[in-house]
């Protein structure tokens with residue numbers, strides 16, 4: 094279907110043809126010659142515009158063709174003068190112009206094609222003269238006045254006929270078109286009584302009109318008629334000559350084919366002639382037959398050529414379309430080849446992906462199996478760990494009993510001093526605490542092994558919980574706590590395992606007291622919720638509260654909490670949750686840091702959530718025997734002991750019991766300061782400049798290592814020896830601590846004697862170091878930032894003293910000001926670093942300088958006295974003597990002698 098589509102115009106050149114008229118056969122022949130010739134030139138397309146003999150129309154057509162952008166113009170001008178301008182313009186615009194058959198008045202054209210009309214006029218005159226033997230009457234029927242063929246044919250005819258004076262010529266206007274003008278004029282002339290021997294018409298059309306009119310007017314008359322054109326084919330000049338209508342016709346070829354050939358030459362840049370003259374000849378009875386045969390042959394050839402050209406055109410269309418189809422097929426082929434390749438690639442990739450997925454799958458399965466195996470192993474390990482802890486716990490129970498027994502016995506003895514009693518009570522409390530922890534561990538192990546069994550009995554909950562709460566009344570009173578117990582109902586009967594629920598609430602209350610500062614409020618509230626068939630027990634405190642993270646991990650068995658709850662809730666909360674869960678109940682926390690905490694326990698009413706064997710009638714005995722941890726027992730009142738000892742030790746420890754113990758013990762040999770968290774420790778150290786700091790590693794607010802860093806980076810405190818107490822015995826931690834400037838690392842548990850020895854040694858080492866400062870700073874000391882700071886301090890301090898040595902008013906205040914330290918800081922620091930009080934040091938420097946001046950200068954003692962800042966020579970002499978056991982003048986004498 095596509096192949097049979099109408100012709101596709103893809104010609105390279107557009108050729109415009111402005112035809113003056115297409116009315117007659119001669120012009121039709123010209124155009125068909127052009128078309129035929131075009132079929133040999135595949136790259137040209139012809140656009141024809143017919144002006145129908147109108148000059149204005151032709152001018153318009155020429156301009157239109159120029160605007161269309163034609164590559165070349167062929168023009169057959171109607172009249173010369175009226176169209177000259179537009180032809181010139183087209184030519185000047187750069188478009189090649191070929192004039193055909195007629196010309197303009199100018200020379201602005203590229204090429205001309207046509208026979209020589211002047212010559213035609215002359216040949217006609219010569220032929221007529223010979224026909225008439227040089228005498229007779231001739232009628233000239235002229236073409237259109239303004240057209241160049243008329244002018245030239247007329248001129249040629251007149252120039253030549255002049256030679257035959259006996260030939261008389263009459264002229265009429267025929268305007269090329271015979272029918273209207275030539276016929277009318279001829280008839281008028283003949284009817285006017287004129288007669289002629291011969292008529293010469295400028296074309297065969299007008300000649301035939303004269304013939305027809307003459308036959309009508311003078312049948313049998315002898316007028317001979319000659320025309321121009323000699324077209325072949327029916328109704329053409331050759332036919333008229335053959336049939337005797339015309340005496341002769343002068344061949345005037347149309348030149349359509351030649352015009353196209355020249356156009357092609359011009360467009361392709363091939364050489365061409367500007368003037369292309371076509372042949373002309375007289376055709377009369379002597380040659381018309383040959384001519385006719387030839388023209389017939391030519392006509393036959395032409396129609397063959399036309400047919401072939403048509404076929405070629407059709408073939409060309411088919412070829413073109415096939416070519417397009419071929420292109421399309423080729424493109425489709427390339428596309429399908431590409432998509433085939435792409436599909437192949439995709440398939441390969443997919444295969445690869447599948448392969449790797451399969452591999453990964455296998456890997457995942459393998460890992461899964463490994464993980465499962467590992468988790469089984471972990472489970473096993475966990476089990477054996479729990480078992481191990483259980484065994485250890487068991488093992489611990491006997492020694493604990495054996496410690497507790499003798500301790501209790503000793504405690505009841507009358508021979509103990511107050512301090513000994515306190516130590517004993519401390520030991521008793523901690524044995525009990527250990528026993529409690531061991532019991533909790535064993536409970537866990539029971540739960541883990543499924544050996545912990547609920548034995549629920551019907552219990553009156555209000556009385557039961559009130560009793561537990563009341564057991565804390567004493568503690569509440571000591572710490573000025575407000576302890577509230579509140580229940581909506583007087584009685585609530587609930588099925589619970591009393592031993593378990595007792596453990597839970599005892600634990601929750603203990604925690605509430607532990608984490609609520611004295612003076613706070615602790616509330617226990619019971620709310621039955623019958624519509625939900627449950628009882629809610631809320632336990633609220635106004636304690637330190639928990640952060641979000643602490644809250645999230647509060648029930649985590651292995652979580653110890655951060656520094657601020659370093660004491661921890663132990664296993665209590667985790668165990669409580671397990672025990673409540675065994676009652677099909679829930680326990681939840683809501684808490685806000687520094688505001689307080691609420692635990693909410695929900696227990697189900699009725700007994701349907703217990704199995705037959707969990708419900709016991711004899712579960713009424715309660716086996717727990719709690720010791721309430723009395724946090725106030727170790728308040729020994731020693732906030733700070735400033736008894737008259739040489740050195741001050743600052744203890745930074747949040748465990749009040751341990752702090753109290755250390756305070757009490759250390760107060761025997763040192764002044765003691767105590768801070769219960771890191772921040773307080775730092776403040777106290779800066780204010781008081783102690784001689785030694787003993788700090789726990791895990792502390793609320795600021796850990797031991799942070800305190801250490803702060804101390805060592807501050808000039809006021811950099812020199813203070815620092816001992817860290819830690820529960821960890823890891824080697825790396827010790828190394829790290831020492832690297833950061835800790836003087837010692839003591840691992841808990843430690844004996845007090847050991848600690849005491851360490852403190853003593855550290856202070857002694859400090860004293861030795863002080864000696865060094867007095868003389869020279871050891872190089873390894875100065876490498877550490879602490880050493881550098883201390884060296885700087887010593888340098889600054891001694892520089893201030895030395896610069897102002899002559900100033901009698903130099904005292905502590907002046908130095909404090911220039912070093913930016915308080916009096917106490919300066920005093921402590923100088924004492925710690927140099928072993929002197931500030932004033933003693935100043936005096937010593939003054940005297941040393943005096944000694945130097947005495948031995949190296951001739952200055953008088955009076956002069957030296959003022960130079961080193963003494964107010965009077967007598968005071969100078971007495972001070973000098975009391976220091977060196979020798980008077981200044983004796984000293985000078987001795988030096989002079991030696």
Ligand code: FRU
Pocket residue numbers: 114117119120194195236240242243269295296297298321322345
């Ligand atoms: C056709 C015609 C011819 C003549 C020529 C002159 O239109 O009249 O018969 O030879 O034009 O231009």
